[in-house]
Amino acid sequence: MTAGPRVLIADDQELVRAGFRLILTARGIDVVGEAANGADAVAETLRLAPDVVLMDIRMPGMDGLEAARRVLAQSPACRVIMLTTFDLDRYVYAALALGASGFLLKDVTPEHLAAAVRLVDTGDALLAPSITRRLVERFAAADRAPGPRPIHGDLAALTPRELEVLTLMGKGLSNAELAYALTLSEATVKTHVARIFAKLALRDRAQAVVLAYETGLVSPSRE
Incomplete structure (x- = not known):
């Protein structure tokens, strides 16, 4: 039997940590620390x-953004899910990104x-299409997004088909829809998706969506 994901909960509110721990452990997910x-x-x-x-996005001292950057740099196999109060949060x-x-x-x-914890543990990205696209559309063109922009590689390295796949991923299409x-x-x-990730040093679809907007492959809607 395959072991479930091992989870760390980072939040400055003890009540939130306790509540999430209770929810996850009741569903067979091992919370290894807080x-x-x-x-x-x-x-x-x-x-x-x-x-x-x-990872709570706003915590005292080192905030969740800087903590996520360090965790992802030091523990590449670890998956990070951000916790926030607002869906449109820069x-x-x-x-x-x-x-x-x-x-x-x-x-x-x-x-x-x-379900979200189990999903990202498989290596997939947690993309609620409507909320994620609204978030990315709102901030993709911002001049001063917090934190450094990651280097994704050269889009010129992609084949025409891979560029087409990346563009459609940016619009929120699943593999089946693609x-x-x-x-x-x-x-x-x-296979195309895996090659795109490798060529552009992307971790998952979440980064692919951000990149598609930041490079202009996908334009924000006029809605």
Whole structure:
């Protein structure tokens, strides 16, 4: 039997940590540790090597954005889900650009919380299409997004087909939808996606969506 994901919860509110721990453990997910600030989150990630970190975006001292940057740099196999009170949060956008696998609102349902942890543990990104696209569209063109912009590589390295796949990923299409739109098998689509990630040093679809907007492959809607 395959073991479930090992999770670290980083939030400055003890009640939030206790509530999330209760929800996850009741659903068979192992919570291996907690942290009340960003510095402790980084230290505990190095010490405990969790599979997934639930990271509050705003904490005293080192905030969640800087903590996420350090965790992703020092523990590349670890997946980070940002926790926020607001769905349109520029710091969450910056975290996605750095490589966080997605974000959750703090009023997330217990079922969605557990499902999100399991999803990112498989290596996929947590993309709620409508919310994520609104978030990226709002901040992709911002002149002063917090934190450094990551280097993704040269889009010129992509083949025309890979560029097409990246553009459609930026618009929120799943692998199945990509296969239908491009008249390809899902296996072929997965191969294209894997090559795009490798060539552009992307961790997952969340970074791919951000990159597609930042490079102008996808333009914000006029809605």
